[in-house]
Amino acid sequence: MTKLATSRRLQLAVAALSAVLMISACGDDSESSSPEGDFSGPPPANSAVAVSEQQIDDAIDRVPELAEGIMSKTKIPGLAVAVVRGGDVAFAEGFGVREVGKNSKVDADTVFQIASLSKSVGATVIAEQVGKGVVQWDTPVRQNLPSFTMSDPWISDHVTIADMYTHRSGLPLHAGDILEDLGYGQQEILSKLAQEPIEAADFRVHDAYTNFGITAAAESVSTAAGTDWATLSQNSLYGPLGMTNTSSRFADYMAHTDRAIPHTLVGDKYQPKFQRDPDAQTPAGGVSSTVNDLAKWMNLVLAGGVHNGQPLVEKEPLVAAFTSESAHGPGQDTSFRSGTSGYGVNVSTTSSGRVINSHSGAFNMGAATNYVMIPSLNVGIVALSNAGPIGAVEALTAEFVDLVQYGKITRDWVAGYAQLTAEPAEGELAGKQRPADAAPPGPLPRYAGTYANPYWGEATVAPMPDGNLQLIIGPDRVRYTLTPWSGDTWTFIPTGEMPNPGTVSQATFNGSTVVLEYFDDNGLGTFTKS
Numbered sequence: 001m002t003k004l005a006t007s008r009r010l011q012l013a014v015a016a017l018s019a020v021l022m023i024s025a026c027g028d029d030s031e032s033s034s035p036e037g038d039f040s041g042p043p044p045a046n047s048a049v050a051v052s053e054q055q056i057d058d059a060i061d062r063v064p065e066l067a068e069g070i071m072s073k074t075k076i077p078g079l080a081v082a083v084v085r086g087g088d089v090a091f092a093e094g095f096g097v098r099e100v101g102k103n104s105k106v107d108a109d110t111v112f113q114i115a116s117l118s119k120s121v122g123a124t125v126i127a128e129q130v131g132k133g134v135v136q137w138d139t140p141v142r143q144n145l146p147s148f149t150m151s152d153p154w155i156s157d158h159v160t161i162a163d164m165y166t167h168r169s170g171l172p173l174h175a176g177d178i179l180e181d182l183g184y185g186q187q188e189i190l191s192k193l194a195q196e197p198i199e200a201a202d203f204r205v206h207d208a209y210t211n212f213g214i215t216a217a218a219e220s221v222s223t224a225a226g227t228d229w230a231t232l233s234q235n236s237l238y239g240p241l242g243m244t245n246t247s248s249r250f251a252d253y254m255a256h257t258d259r260a261i262p263h264t265l266v267g268d269k270y271q272p273k274f275q276r277d278p279d280a281q282t283p284a285g286g287v288s289s290t291v292n293d294l295a296k297w298m299n300l301v302l303a304g305g306v307h308n309g310q311p312l313v314e315k316e317p318l319v320a321a322f323t324s325e326s327a328h329g330p331g332q333d334t335s336f337r338s339g340t341s342g343y344g345v346n347v348s349t350t351s352s353g354r355v356i357n358s359h360s361g362a363f364n365m366g367a368a369t370n371y372v373m374i375p376s377l378n379v380g381i382v383a384l385s386n387a388g389p390i391g392a393v394e395a396l397t398a399e400f401v402d403l404v405q406y407g408k409i410t411r412d413w414v415a416g417y418a419q420l421t422a423e424p425a426e427g428e429l430a431g432k433q434r435p436a437d438a439a440p441p442g443p444l445p446r447y448a449g450t451y452a453n454p455y456w457g458e459a460t461v462a463p464m465p466d467g468n469l470q471l472i473i474g475p476d477r478v479r480y481t482l483t484p485w486s487g488d489t490w491t492f493i494p495t496g497e498m499p500n501p502g503t504v505s506q507a508t509f510n511g512s513t514v515v516l517e518y519f520d521d522n523g524l525g526t527f528t529k530s
Contacts, residue, residue, distance in 0.1 A: 049351075049352035049353060049405060049406065051352070051377060051404065051405060055403075055404065055407050056085065056377065056379060056404055058403065058407070059400055059403035059404045059407075060083055060085065060090045060091055062400075062403060063081060063083060063091050063093075063381075063400060064093065066396055066399050066400060067079055067081050067093070067095045067383075067396060068095065070392050070393075070395060070396045070414065071095055071096055073392075073414050074387075074390060074392040074414065075270065076096065076263075076270065076368075076385050076386070076387035076390075076392050077096050077097055077098075077099070077100050077263050077270050077386055077387055078094070078095065078096035078097050078098055078106040078110070078260055078385060078386045078387075079094070079095045079096055079106065079383065079384070079385045079392070079393070079396075080092075080093070080094040080095070080106050080107070080108060080110055080112065080260075080290070080291040080383070080384045080385075081093060081094075081095070081291060081381065081382070081383045081384075081396065082108065082291035082292060082294060082295040082298075082381070082382050083295075083379070083380070083381045083400070084295050084298045084299050084302065084379065084380045084381075085378060085379050085380075086378050087299050087302070087303060087378070088299075089292070089295045089299075092108035092291055092292050092295060093107070093108055094106030094107040094108055094110055094291075098110060098258070098259065098260045098261055098386065099260075099261040099263075099272055099386075100263060100269075100270055100271065100272060106260060106386075107258070108290065108291050108292045109245060109258055109290050109292055110258050110259070110260050110290060111245050111253060111256040111258060111259045111260065111288050111289065111290055112260045112288065112289065112290070112367065112369065112384040112385070112386060113253060113260075113262065113276065113278070113287075113288050113363060113367045114287050114288065114289050114294070114361050114367070114369045114384060115278075115285050115361025115362050115363050115367050115368075115369055116211075116284065116285050116359060116360060116361035116362065116369075117287065117289075117294075117359055117360075117361040117369045117370075117371060117382075118248070118282070118283065118284055118285050118286055118287035118361065119165070119214055119283075119284055119285075119344030119345075119359060120321075120344050120345050120357075120359045120371070121233075121237070121287055121289075121294075121297060122214070122218055122229075122233070122283045122284070122287070122344060123165060123321040123322075123342070123343045123344035123345060124237055124297065124300070124301065124313060124318065124321065125218075125221075125232060125233050125236055125237050126161065126165075126217075126218070126221050126317075126321070126343070127305070127313050127314070127317040127318040127320070127321050128236045128237060128312070128313045128314075128317075129221055129224070129225060129232075129236065130314070130317035130320075131305075131311075131313055131314025131316075131317050131318075132314075134221070134224050134225050135161060135220070135221050135224050136161075137160070137161055137162040137165075137317065137320055137321075137343065138160045138161070138162055139160060139161055139220070139224075140157065140158060140159065140160050141159055141160065141161060141164060141216055141217055141220045142156060142157060142159075142220075143220070143224075144220045144221070144223045144224040145216065145219055145220035145223055147190075147191070148190060148193075148216050148219075148220070149191075149193075149194040150169070150170070150171070150193060150194060150196070150198055151194055151195065151196060151197060151198050152170065152198045152200055152203075154200075155169070155170055155198060155200065155203050159203070160217075161217040161220065161221065161343075162325065162343060163203075163204060163217075164210075164213040164214050164216060164217035165214055165217060165321075165342075165343035165344045166207060166325050166326045166341050166342075166343060167207040167208055167209050167210055167213065167214075167341070168202075168203065168204050168205065168206065168207050168326055169203065169210065169213045170198040170199060170200065170202045170203040170208075171193065171196055171198065171208060171210045171212075171213050172196055172197065172198075172208055172210075172521070172522050173208040173209055173210070174208075174209060174210065174211070174498070175193055175196045175208075175210050175212060175213065175522075176189040176190075176192065176193055176196075176210070176211070176212035176281075177211055177212070177281075177497070177498055178496070178498050178518075178519065179192060179456070179474075180280045180281060180497070181474075181478070181495075181496030181497055181498055182456070182457075182473060182474025182475065182476060182478055182496075183474045183475035183476025183477075183478070184280070184457075184474065184475055185280055185475075186215065186219075186279070186280040186281070186282075188475075189212055189280060190212060190215065190216055190219070192455055193212060193213075193216070195454060195455045195524065196522060196524075197522050197523065207326060207341065211281045211284035211285055212281060212284070214281075214283055214284040214344065215280075215281045215282070215283050215284050217283075218283030218284075219283070229248060229282060229283050230247065230248035230249045230282060233248045233287075234247070234248070237297075237312075237313075238293075240307070240312055241296050241297065241300060241307060241312065242296060243289065243293040243294075243296055243297065244293070245289065245290045245292070245293050246287065246288065246289040246290070246293045246294075247287070247288055247289075248282045248283070248286055248287050249279070249282070249286075250277045250278060250279045250282075250286060250288075252288065253288035256288075260384070260385075260386035261275075261366075261386060262274060262275060262276060262363065262365050262366025262367055262386055262387075262388075263366045263386055263387045263388070264364070264365060264366050264387075264388045265387070265388060265390075270387055272366070273365075273366075274365035274366060275365070275366075276363045276365040276366070276367070276497060278363075285361065285363075289384075290384075291382055291383075291384055294371065294382045294384075295380075295382065298371065298373055298380040298382060299380075300312060300313065301318065301322065301357075301373065301380075302373060302375055302378050302380060304318065304319070305318045320342075320343065321342050321343040321344065321345060322342050322343075322345050322347065322357050322375075323342050323347060324340035324341070324342060324347045325340070325341060325342055325343065325347075326340065326341050327339070327340050327341075342357070344359070345357050345358075345359055346358045346359055350401070350405060352405040352406070354374055354376050354377070354405070355374075355375060355376065356372055356373060356374050356375075356401070357371075357372070357373045357375065358370065358371060358372040358373070358397075359371060360389075360393070360394060362388070362389035363388070363389075363497060364388050364389070364497050364498070364500075365388070365497055366386060366387060366388050367384075367385070367386060367387075367388070367389075368385045368387060368388065368389040368390070368391075368392060368393050369382075369383065369384045369385065369393055370382070370383050370393040370394045370396075370397050371383075371397070372397045372398075372400075372401055374401070374404065374405075377404065379404060381396075381397050381400050381401070382397075383396045383397055389421050390417070390418055390421055391413075391414070391416070391417020391418050391420060391421040392414070392417070394413070394417045394421075395413035395414040395416070395417045396413075398413040398417075399413055423500035423501065424500060424502075425500055425501065425502030425503050425504070426499065426500055426503040426504075426518075427503055427504040427505050427506065427517060427518070428506065428517070429485065429491055429504045429506060430502055430503060430504040431502065431504075432504075434484075434485055434486070435486060438484070438485065438486035438487075439486050439487035440484070440487075441484045441487065441488065441490070442487075442488060442509075444463035444467070444469065445463065446509075447461050447463075447469055447488075447490075447509050447514075448461055448462055448463055448469075449461060449529045449530075450529065450530050451513075451514055451527035451528060451529050451530065452527065452528055452529075452530045453519075453524070453525075453526070453527045453528070455524045456473060456474070456519055456524070456525075456527070457473070457474060457475075458473075458530075459471060459472065459473040459514075459516075459527050460472040460473075461482070461514070464481070467484070468481050468482055468483050468484070469481075469482035469490060470482065471492060471507065471516075478495065478496070480492040480493070480494070480495070481493075482507050485506070488508060488509040488510065489506055489507070489508050489509075490506070490507040490508075490509070491504055491505065491506055491507065492504075492505055492507060492518075493505075494518045499518070503518070505517045505518035505519075512528060512529040513526055513527065513528050513529070514526075514527050514529075515527075
């Protein structure tokens with residue numbers, strides 16, 4: 001079973017669709033900005049499509065219309081949007097409610113969980129430390145975090161902060177994320193990464209989205225700085241920049257009264273069903289913030305690290321983070337440019353000839369976020385929502401970027417992103433009916449017992465009065481009901497942040513072992529009865 005989870009799909013979508021606009025949008029507005037006959041020096045920075053100040057003004061004026069349109073089309077509960085331009089906040093407003101069923105309006109100071117936008121914000125924290133000489137982007141992770149180990153000894157010694165922030169460490173996709181779902185803490189998860197299989201040929205060649213790879217790199221930086229990551233982020237970025245409602249601690253998010261509550265789609269209605277605690281991977285997904293605060297951060301980045309006329313982050317390491325370092329590979333099809341990655345940042349070139357920076361964030365449990373910055377125009381937009389990822393925030397920012405560059409919306413972004421973010425059910429038996437000629441299961445006591453696994457820990461299987469089995473696993477003692485399928489094969493429905501709706505997993509017993517399909521992506525899902 002392949003778990004290409006929502007967060008990674010959204011990064012690909014932003015890199016290959018929203019942030020990499022198709023050439024067809026240029027139309028009759030295309031013009032060459034190259035000076036005729038002057039070929040000395042570097043090529044000009046001017047883009048192929050001219051953008052007037054009035055066109056940017058008009059795009060900003062239409063943001064309320066765009067936001068209300070997205071709310072109407074998608075029915076998400078709440079949304080906040082901010083736009084920056086030329087160092088100022090040109091727009092900041094909330095739409096909808098913080099929680100369905102309550103009269104709690106979203107405003108520009110409503111605190112949202114920003115999920116993987118944390119990666120770009122965290123890269124800014126590290127750039128500040130690089131500027132101070134505490135670390136370099138190419139500092140090996142183990143230099144300051146010697147306890148961190150990977151299954152390949154050479155890669156363990158050589159993998160750098162930059163490798164982790166471009167997802168090119170060799171770790172498999174989403175390594176460690178399901179451990180977090182089971183209740184393991186940060187240090188336990190980082191230590192278990194040593195058991196993850198690594199393809200040496202993938203190191204610094206292929207990217208695989210890994211929240212805990214980024215977490216390991218950030219922990220290495222904070223250790224070098226002599227503090228924890230949340231404190232380092234507060235002292236080096238949030239405090240000096242005046243981001244008074246931003247934190248890398250889950251408890252701080254929960255303490256806010258003006259807080260957006262996560263919602264998931266149940267049937268055709270959004271409900272506040274779950275609450276995600278992302279502290280275990282806080283550098284990768286644990287920041288909470290507001291659009292007013294993130295506007296300050298975008299202005300800092302667009303100003304090359306300068307705040308109030310003084311350098312808060314040195315320009316060179318900051319630019320390194322927001323510059324192309326590796327390619328994601330081809331886009332969605334051959335009509336798209338390839339997306340590229342900086343350090344926790346997507347970097348692309350639009351059809352107008354402009355570089356843009358972007359990133360999405362998503363919690364299946366109820367958050368979706370996105371920002372896009374166009375450095376050459378000194379313009380940026382951020383959108384935060386309290387609903388699970390359906391592409392709503394990406395569609396909004398894409399519509400705005402279209403209006404800025406072309407003066408019109410070039411396509412139906414809502415429909416496009418709805419298709420890209422629709423997650424298929426996982427598991428070989430997903431969507432299938434139990435066969436009519438299914439073999440009966442064996443006696444329930446045959447399956448009962450305690451099963452050991454070096455990666456996932458202990459799992460307990462116990463008979464239930466209704467003829468099913470109960471599987472209990474992880475520090476949080478997560479419970480799954482195993483129902484008979486055929487013979488010694490049983491099924492269960494995985495829960496937590498990672499599984500897509502409709503996912504079904506097999507539990508296949510064979511003597512003293514059981515293989516749990518959902519936990520077996522990398523061959524680590526065999527449990528042995530002790």
